Amino acid sequence: MSKVGVMVMGPAGAGKTTFCNSVMSYMESQGRTGNLVNLDPAATAQEYAFTIDIRDLISLDDVEEELKLGPNGGLIYCFEFLLKNLDWLDEQIGDYPDDYLIFDCPGQIELYSHIPAMPMLVKHIQQQLSFNLCCTYLIEAPFMVDRAKFFSGALEAMSTMIFMELPHLNILSKMDLVKDTMSRREIRKFLCPNPQLMEDDEVKDDQKDLILSNPKYRKLSKAIAQLVDDFGMVQFLPLDCSAKDQNASVRTIVTCIDNITQWDENQEPKEPEEPEEPESDDD
Numbered sequence: 152m153s154k155v156g157v158m159v160m161g162p163a164g165a166g167k168t169t170f171c172n173s174v175m176s177y178m179e180s181q182g183r184t185g186n187l188v189n190l191d192p193a194a195t196a197q198e199y200a201f202t203i204d205i206r207d208l209i210s211l212d213d214v215e216e217e218l219k220l221g222p223n224g225g226l227i228y229c230f231e232f233l234l235k236n237l238d239w240l241d242e243q244i245g246d247y248p249d250d251y252l253i254f255d256c257p258g259q260i261e262l263y264s265h266i267p268a269m270p271m272l273v274k275h276i277q278q279q280l281s282f283n284l285c286c287t288y289l290i291e292a293p294f295m296v297d298r299a300k301f302f303s304g305a306l307e308a309m310s311t312m313i314f315m316e317l318p319h320l321n322i323l324s325k326m327d328l329v330k331d332t333m334s335r336r337e338i339r340k341f342l343c344p345n346p347q348l349m350e351d352d353e354v355k356d357d358q359k360d361l362i363l364s365n366p367k368y369r370k371l372s373k374a375i376a377q378l379v380d381d382f383g384m385v386q387f388l389p390l391d392c393s394a395k396d397q398n399a400s401v402r403t404i405v406t407c408i409d410n411i412t413q414w415d416e417n418q419e420p421k422e423p424e425e426p427e428e429p430e431s432d433d434d
């Protein structure tokens with residue numbers, strides 16, 4: 152039996168909730184059971200019901216109203232409140248020998264870059280609740296319309312990977328929206344990119360002034376591309392949740408998650424080890 156958790160992270164509107172629903176639908180089609188955990192205190196209604204919902208503990212609306220905080224300050228307050236009430240989360244998660252939790256996270260990227268609440272939560276779920284966790288980081292494919300933006304997105308994903316210290320999968324979401332602006336062949340280069348990509352980038356009209364007046368621009372972009380490549384983490388998996396056969400789109404991703412988290416439905420639960428008898432002084 153396995154306890155597996157998938158943290159679904161990424162900027163606002165990247166398609167995290169849609170992806171969570173697609174994973175649930177795929178798992179259903181495979182006769183598997185997953186549970187959705189909503190960690191977004193500002194979430195709205197969605198397709199699959201949340202099994203665990205942070206809004207049952209605290210909601211952003213209440214925090215904004217009672218403490219007069221804005222949406223970002225309110226979100227951070229909600230996470231700090233959750234960290235002070237981890238026994239609530241423990242109780243909600245329960246102590247099942249076998250569990251597959253999909254955590255739908257908020258879209259504020261400061262949670263993934265420097266605010267310690269999210270890594271602290273991750274450590275608690277890993278260490279106190281014994282879940283094998285992995286992070287999926289979604290970035291919208293249509294934003295990657297040029298290579299400089301692509302590498303900037305890759306840096307953002309890399310920063311999350313370093314901050315969370317979790318096995319990490321990058322996902323290019325909304326692949327269906329790419330076909331109007333860039334051919335599929337073009338975007339496929341980004342799935343497994345290398346610094347050479349910066350060499351043959353077209354200079355777009357609206358960037359010409361910037362580039363011509365600042366020759367350091369491309370040099371800097373190339374240096375960043377090299378850095379991302381040196382880290383060797385820049386592979387992206389494509390995702391298209393609008394596809395008729397959504398299951399096909401998430402199958403590869405779920406298989407990767409299963410491999411990373413060592414999910415195994417057939418594994419027998421381990422017998423708890425007998426504590427060793429302390430040696431008697433008489434011996």
Ligand SMILES: Nc1nc2c(ncn2[C@@H]2O[C@H](COP(=O)(O)OP(=O)(O)OP(=O)(O)O)[C@@H](O)[C@H]2O)c(=O)[nH]1
Binds near residue numbers: 166191392394
């Ligand atoms: N065309 C297309 N649209 C998508 C896809 N995935 C999500 N969307 C749309 O993108 C919008 C945002 O999707 P969400 O799943 O709510 O994104 P999110 O990352 O959870 O958003 P926040 O919770 O606000 O951060 C919605 O209108 C979705 O229908 C996709 O694969 N293709």
